[in-house]
Amino acid sequence: MATDLDKLLSFLIVEEIGEDVFRGTSPPRPRRVFGGQVAAQSLDAATRTVDKDRLAHAMHAYFLRPGDPAKDIQFEVERRRDGRSFTTRDVVARQDGVAIFNTSISFHIHEEGLEHNADMPDVPGPEGLEADHARWARLAEKYPDRFDPPLRQPIERRPVDPRDFLNNEIRKPQQNIWFRAIGDLGEDPRRHQILLTFMSDFGLLGTTLMPHPHHGFDKDMQSASLDHALWFHQPFRADEYLLYSLDSPVGAGGRGFARGSFYSQDGRLVASTAQECLIRVRKD
Template sequence: MREVTRKLVELLDLSPIGDDHFQGESEDLGFPHVFGGQVLGQALMAASRTVENRLCHSLHAYFLRPGNHSMPIDYEVQRVRDGGTFAVRRVIARQDGKELLTGSMSFQVAESGLDHQLTMPEAPDPESLKSEQDWGKLIAEKVPEHLRDLLTRDRPIEIRPVNPMNPFKPEKRPPHRQNWFRAMGPLPDDPVLHQCLLTYASDFTFLGTSLNPHGRTFMSKGMQVASLDHAIWFHRDFRMDDWLLYDKDSPSASGGRGFNRGNFFTQDGVLVASTTQEALIRERLG
């Protein structure tokens, strides 16, 4: 396991601070605030620590406030229900006494049943593509110095974009994006960790899908962008140290909000998770 990946695994390994209360550190990715995927991943880990012999099958969360990456985050888990098959948890993330995120997670005992899925869309092989870090190095000399580390830093999750776009010179495109994702280095055989890592990674490159038709990115002047909510459904087993295709589209944008959908597929075409997110995409004029 690479050092950057080990640090991410440790970031998700929360410390218990009381009955059904946990605390996690924050990381600085070069964004103004805590990365939303970090809070989502840690919230799922906190809830999972209170459930036995069941894995999460769905997660629904709202982002309430931006987080400060220089402070730890406290997670309170509320045990809503423990049934014979399903268990439901509510999680509240707080920092300095203020709520950052509230979410609900449902867990299920493994069982068999009817089975079908969408066909995996066409996509180039990940080994034929450059990583986001590689693309960042190609344009690093042309961007302001304070942004170079954001583009070129080592990353625990390798992202290889299909048909990448220069974030500083965007062009109008259809509301569709594809990226291959993989953790850097082998991971332990812990399905909860793999779910939390996918949750963490699912917030990368997501809201930008709704900006494609407008020729904007989160780097565009005058754009205020932020994740408002996030949902994930886990369908089948997977590993985050194997390549996963993240196929995304945006059916609608209106009222300063962009709606995004995504599906994660293994290289051999198995649909393992689905996501949705609504994001603030406000353009400040003048």
């Protein structure tokens, strides 16, 4: 019997339908395709055109239009460069022939070199922390006019100090969340990169709203991811707990900027993110 993680992977792993052309589908969603999904699918498409001795180390992407989860997504890969140690691919994701997402992804052979590592924040471990899904389910059941029921996903999120959404608590734009995929992803590091790419779009936009009396469920908020950058630094497992440490140093012009760091439980900084988000308060 397929597990929930198998079902998620069936959407994130795209189907090759032509030379450097791939097709992806989406799980049912009420409004639009989740940005982390189309980013992960684009990474899978690009990875399939690269030698197996090279892993992704950097992704720079733009969310161009909302995706319709009822329609297939076509991923077109352009082989931009194949060097001795680096490989670059561009990917455009389209629906009905119109681009909804594009990204450039760089791959690198394994090299030994100089190393240093920022210290992981000193926060409680994941054990004993309430999972996000359980908290949102409680809020949606008790306050159905304010919160939508959460989508069930095989991704576990355990916030260290969750924000009080009932009172639109204003606080410093910083948060720490433990993440992991629920299940066994096997030994292929490319699969772990795809899952972390999916995870990496959670939390960034919410962090930009923390110093304001708003959150993503507010009816007067128009919010969306605008662009996304992701860097892979060191080997990791996405089916083991990773600490996602996030902060937002600035918000201006209807946009918020956030950045994040993924740490393994033994303190290694394994990946970094940055994102600009639309955080527009509706006037009507």
